[in-house]
Amino acid sequence: xxxxxxxxxxxxxxxxxxxxxxxxxxxxxxxxxxxxxxxxxxxxxxxxxxxxxxxxxxxxxxxxxxxxxxxxxxxxxxxxxxxxxxxxxxxxxxxxxxxxxxxxxxxxxxxxxxxxxxxxxxxxxxxxxxxxxxxxxxxxxxxxxxxxxxxxxxxxxxxxxxxxxxxxxxxxxxxxxxxxxxxxxxxxxxxxxxxxxxxxxxxxxxxxxxx
Amino acid sequence: xxxxxxxxxxxxxxxxxxxxxxxxxxxxxxxxxxxxxxxxxxxxxxxxxxxxxxxxxxxxxxxxxxxxxxxxxxxxxxxxx
Numbered sequence: 648x649x650x651x652x653x654x655x656x657x658x659x660x661x662x663x664x665x666x667x668x669x670x671x672x673x674x675x676x677x678x679x680x681x682x683x684x685x686x687x688x689x690x691x692x693x694x695x696x697x698x699x700x701x702x703x704x705x706x707x708x709x710x711x712x713x714x715x716x717x718x719x720x721x722x723x724x725x726x727x728x729x730x731x732x733x734x735x736x737x738x739x740x741x742x743x744x745x746x747x748x749x750x751x752x753x754x755x756x757x758x759x760x761x762x763x764x765x766x767x768x769x770x771x772x773x774x775x776x777x778x779x780x781x782x783x784x785x786x787x788x789x790x791x792x793x794x795x796x797x798x799x800x801x802x803x804x805x806x807x808x809x810x811x812x813x814x815x816x817x818x819x820x821x822x823x824x825x826x827x828x829x830x831x832x833x834x835x836x837x838x839x840x841x842x843x844x845x846x847x848x849x850x851x852x853x854x855x856x857x858x
Numbered sequence: 859x860x861x862x863x864x865x866x867x868x869x870x871x872x873x874x875x876x877x878x879x880x881x882x883x884x885x886x887x888x889x890x891x892x893x894x895x896x897x898x899x900x901x902x903x904x905x906x907x908x909x910x911x912x913x914x915x916x917x918x919x920x921x922x923x924x925x926x927x928x929x930x931x932x933x934x935x936x937x938x939x
């Protein structure tokens with residue numbers, strides 16, 4: 648099972664902005680039926696959607712970066728990849744800290760894939776808001792899943808994932824909001840991965856929290 | 859079985875395999891509830907066995923816009939709290 652894209656999409660309205668929901672794409676290479684799940688966190692207020700594009704050649708790793716405008720903060724983000732989905736996989740989709748002088752990863756979004764096919768176009772999206780968010784991360788080198796919890800009383804809006812090591816060696820399976828008790832799933836985000844080969848990996852989950 | 863027949867069988871298997879690759883229609887969205895001014899919407903689509911691809915789209919309610927999201931192709935474990 649591989650997660651191949653996870654991104655905000657533009658619906659049939661005429662505004663041309665990817666503000667209408669969240670899309671997930673996956674590949675099932677197993678002998679059993681599975682499911683692909685998309686989760687959208689929907690709100691109001693001023694939101695800007697920034698994107699960055701890069702070409703990733705065959706049999707290489709690569710990605711793209713999208714930066715939020717100066718005074719805005721990342722509330723979420725994702726990555727879309729064109730072409731045959733069986734030939735690539737996500738290895739990173741996470742918020743990053745730019746050169747704004749603070750240590751919060753609020754400045755935009757970074758992504759990385761491994762492309763086992765022909766050339767691919769990678770589009771990274773940053774969903775940016777005026778309000779400050781709180782950023783939490785949690786890592787493990789001993790499990791296929793790791794939870795990043797939002798502070799008590801806050802609500803998860805976006806999530807990310809990063810896997811250490813060479814991108815050819817591991818792929819993402821989940822960047823999913825969760826609930827510690829009952830819905831809605833606003834407690835934080837859980838990241839999942841599966842290793843293809845190579846030395847053990849460190850999996851990091853990122854949760855972006857409001858309130 | 860001759861080489862030509864074996865090749866025919868192999869092509870048949872490949873054709874069936876490639877036939878399984880393609881978009882699968884998403885099901886209806888589920889409203890998982892609201893908190894803190896946010897509404898959480900989920901959509902899930904079956905990924906058939908074999909080399910299949912599928913997409914799911916969770917649509918925000920009218921009058922709202924997406925501020926983040928996530929995705930999964932594996933069932934995630936319960937939070938260890």
